[in-house]
Amino acid sequence: MAFEGLSEKLSRAFKRLTGKGKLSEKDVKDAMREVRMALLEADVNFLVVKDFIKKVSSRAVGQEIMESLTPGQQVIKVVNEELTQLMGGTLSKISFSPKLPTIIMMVGLQGSGKTTTAGKLGNYLKGQGKNPLLVGCDVYRPAAVEQLKQIGDKLSIAVYYEKDNKDVKSIADASIKYAVSHNHDVVIIDTAGRLHIDEVLMEELEETKRAVQPTEVLLVVDAMTGQDAVTVAQSFNDKLGIDGVVLTKLDGDTRGGAALSVKAVTGKPIKFVGVGEKLDDLEPFHPDRMASRILGMGDILSLIEKAQANIDEKKARELEKKIRSQQFTFEDFLDQLQQLKNMGSLSHILDMLPGIGGKKLKGIQLDDKQLLRVEAIINSMTIEERQNPNLLNSSRKKRIAAGSGTSIQQVNRLIKQFQDTKRMMKQFGSMDMKGKKGKIKFPF
Amino acid sequence: MKGFLKKVDIFDKLKKSLSKTRTGITDRIEQLVSYYKNIDDDFFEELEEILITADVGVQTTLRLVEDIEQEVRAKKIGQSDLVKELLKGKMLDILRKGSDGSWQDKFPKVLLIVGVNGVGKTTTIGKLAKLYKDDGRKVLLAAADTFRAAAIEQLEVWGQRVGAEVIKQSKGSDPGAVVFDAVHASKSRKADVLICDTAGRLHNKKNLMEELKKINRIIDREWPEANKEVLLVLDATTGQNAISQAKTFKEAVDISGIILTKLDGTAKGGIVIGINSELNIPVRMVGTGEGVEDLQPFDAQNFVEALFS
Ligand SMILES: Nc1nc2c(ncn2[C@@H]2O[C@H](COP(=O)(O)OP(=O)(O)O)[C@@H](O)[C@H]2O)c(=O)[nH]1
Ligand SMILES: [Mg+2]
Numbered sequence: 188m189a190f191e192g193l194s195e196k197l198s199r200a201f202k203r204l205t206g207k208g209k210l211s212e213k214d215v216k217d218a219m220r221e222v223r224m225a226l227l228e229a230d231v232n233f234l235v236v237k238d239f240i241k242k243v244s245s246r247a248v249g250q251e252i253m254e255s256l257t258p259g260q261q262v263i264k265v266v267n268e269e270l271t272q273l274m275g276g277t278l279s280k281i282s283f284s285p286k287l288p289t290i291i292m293m294v295g296l297q298g299s300g301k302t303t304t305a306g307k308l309g310n311y312l313k314g315q316g317k318n319p320l321l322v323g324c325d326v327y328r329p330a331a332v333e334q335l336k337q338i339g340d341k342l343s344i345a346v347y348y349e350k351d352n353k354d355v356k357s358i359a360d361a362s363i364k365y366a367v368s369h370n371h372d373v374v375i376i377d378t379a380g381r382l383h384i385d386e387v388l389m390e391e392l393e394e395t396k397r398a399v400q401p402t403e404v405l406l407v408v409d410a411m412t413g414q415d416a417v418t419v420a421q422s423f424n425d426k427l428g429i430d431g432v433v434l435t436k437l438d439g440d441t442r443g444g445a446a447l448s449v450k451a452v453t454g455k456p457i458k459f460v461g462v463g464e465k466l467d468d469l470e471p472f473h474p475d476r477m478a479s480r481i482l483g484m485g486d487i488l489s490l491i492e493k494a495q496a497n498i499d500e501k502k503a504r505e506l507e508k509k510i511r512s513q514q515f516t517f518e519d520f521l522d523q524l525q526q527l528k529n530m531g532s533l534s535h536i537l538d539m540l541p542g543i544g545g546k547k548l549k550g551i552q553l554d555d556k557q558l559l560r561v562e563a564i565i566n567s568m569t570i571e572e573r574q575n576p577n578l579l580n581s582s583r584k585k586r587i588a589a590g591s592g593t594s595i596q597q598v599n600r601l602i603k604q605f606q607d608t609k610r611m612m613k614q615f616g617s618m619d620m621k622g623k624k625g626k627i628k629f630p631f
Numbered sequence: 632m633k634g635f636l637k638k639v640d641i642f643d644k645l646k647k648s649l650s651k652t653r654t655g656i657t658d659r660i661e662q663l664v665s666y667y668k669n670i671d672d673d674f675f676e677e678l679e680e681i682l683i684t685a686d687v688g689v690q691t692t693l694r695l696v697e698d699i700e701q702e703v704r705a706k707k708i709g710q711s712d713l714v715k716e717l718l719k720g721k722m723l724d725i726l727r728k729g730s731d732g733s734w735q736d737k738f739p740k741v742l743l744i745v746g747v748n749g750v751g752k753t754t755t756i757g758k759l760a761k762l763y764k765d766d767g768r769k770v771l772l773a774a775a776d777t778f779r780a781a782a783i784e785q786l787e788v789w790g791q792r793v794g795a796e797v798i799k800q801s802k803g804s805d806p807g808a809v810v811f812d813a814v815h816a817s818k819s820r821k822a823d824v825l826i827c828d829t830a831g832r833l834h835n836k837k838n839l840m841e842e843l844k845k846i847n848r849i850i851d852r853e854w855p856e857a858n859k860e861v862l863l864v865l866d867a868t869t870g871q872n873a874i875s876q877a878k879t880f881k882e883a884v885d886i887s888g889i890i891l892t893k894l895d896g897t898a899k900g901g902i903v904i905g906i907n908s909e910l911n912i913p914v915r916m917v918g919t920g921e922g923v924e925d926l927q928p929f930d931a932q933n934f935v936e937a938l939f940s
Binding site: 224227228229230232233297298299327328329330331333334335336337338341382383384411412413415416418419436438439440441444445464 | 748802
């Protein structure tokens, strides 16, 4: 199937490896064919994939299989480690200039999300106590400056622009002087989207860069970009020199293989990711999370880590925190159901969680019809009700049932399922994290 | 095809904009052809990679290559250059299956333009409006992206550029209400074409997709006699996610066609083949730049010819 997830693919590939004592060349080769296809499906550039497979294969072949791992787990461990390393190893941040102001220039293709990201970044830095200035240098796209102005207004961040000036370099230049005289310590320059092969417009960027000497040039890349991501990133980096990448629209359902491609060809760190349309939907980049997203295995990878002989306590605590910190509301519940549905094989994943067999969650086994009903019910709740299920007295339940075209029994059942899940999340969060090793059943 | 579609020199413009794609794929296939004297497994694997690099997608690529492999074996084809012809034919089959060319010149017409963020919806609307205006039609635009900052202003600039009235309300208002107004304005002003802009939305956002369904229903309800097209705008730079986009938008609002933008870049646009093969949605137009003229009708024959000529 076209939309088969990577995790199923990998499971299938690694199933064939089960039961063998050592990773042979053939084992690894077979598995790697699946990994290759899966990475390509995730939009990782084919050259990058080729390179990656070569590296991982040579590392995996002949490897001692750790006592507590199956051969399949051993391979996925290597795959994940290499992937994380390729993604950049550690988290990197914006660098600030010792000489004020720090100047950040946003560049990228049309429609990648530069203007919104400029606003988000301003907001992020403002939250860190900076006094940013946004600069509207997209003089081409209709209403682009107006868009930046409205974003600035909303965030109470100053915006510098020049109404009838089309000379980008001079606007940028003047904005720096303005920033200095108005005590702005960070300047964020929004530029027009352009094709990497548009010589005139690329030259304009180079000129602007020479003029203002930015501290950071950030390339904004749409996470949904396909194979061409390497060409784009390489061109911008060669012609302009970039310092980092912002990956946008990660709130979509793309696997985001472009992240790997861009990192691999430029060597420049991905510094932030955009995860929504709201102006605070900007997060620092976590290479390990991105690696597991591209691999499609999420926290299961953490569970593998946990299963190893030398369990890393710190990581386990992180996982625990992740699970515990979920302020679990009906909205989250719906969200989770949808996510699980997208992952395809719910029971598969549940099987892997310690102490929670697929059976226990039978009540929320998903078929589409059920999910629709659940959605209808939750959509009929008020926002307060979704956040605070205790409000749901019988008259409210009656209203919800009527509003969603369901029965009170169905509403009750959903509430019970929600509470069960919530309890289980808690249980999962608290169990087994304090040194005791759980029995973890892996499907491969 | 009638009307404005005749006025543009489809073949030339498309060819020009696809030259990079063409050079890419063709060069590499030529290379292959001369390199491989015999058709062996490596040959097919390389062929796979060429298609994948063009964003055709793993599944479609595998299917195409397997088909060809079988045919090659069955017909005992010994020359690798014949494989190129076979591949061309297969791609054309897939594209033809999707593009039935039924973009009708029936008026009044409502176009609902949908897609994820930043793909080029508003710009494409400007270009479409221009085509219809040049064809002597009365065109109205509905500013139903009430969400993104300055989206209304952006559409207004396009409206002024091409001389089309924009029906709007204030930012943050209900997009359904804007479309409702626009439909009634179109009726009373006897417009030939109403083009509705919508906010970009990621297809996995349930609420936003519901909103879109509602807009779609309002058009059906308020103007059932109009000839409606729901057009999905796809960015040629997008990878495999475009298939998921097409699938989900189709489920929600029954997409009747695709407009593929940004073919003036280096992205290959091969995703169109993947989409047609899986979903059967015809590609109607292609965007090849930011200018008002940079929109051409899509033609499967020309598309493939341009890829391989
Ligand atoms: N190079 C190129 N840019 C395009 C094309 N179509 C749209 N754009 C640009 O893509 C960006 C986003 O377009 P816009 O219409 O605002 O997208 P929307 O968010 O979908 O409405 C703008 O900078 C457009 O000028 C195209 O065919 N080629
Ligand atoms: Mg728009």
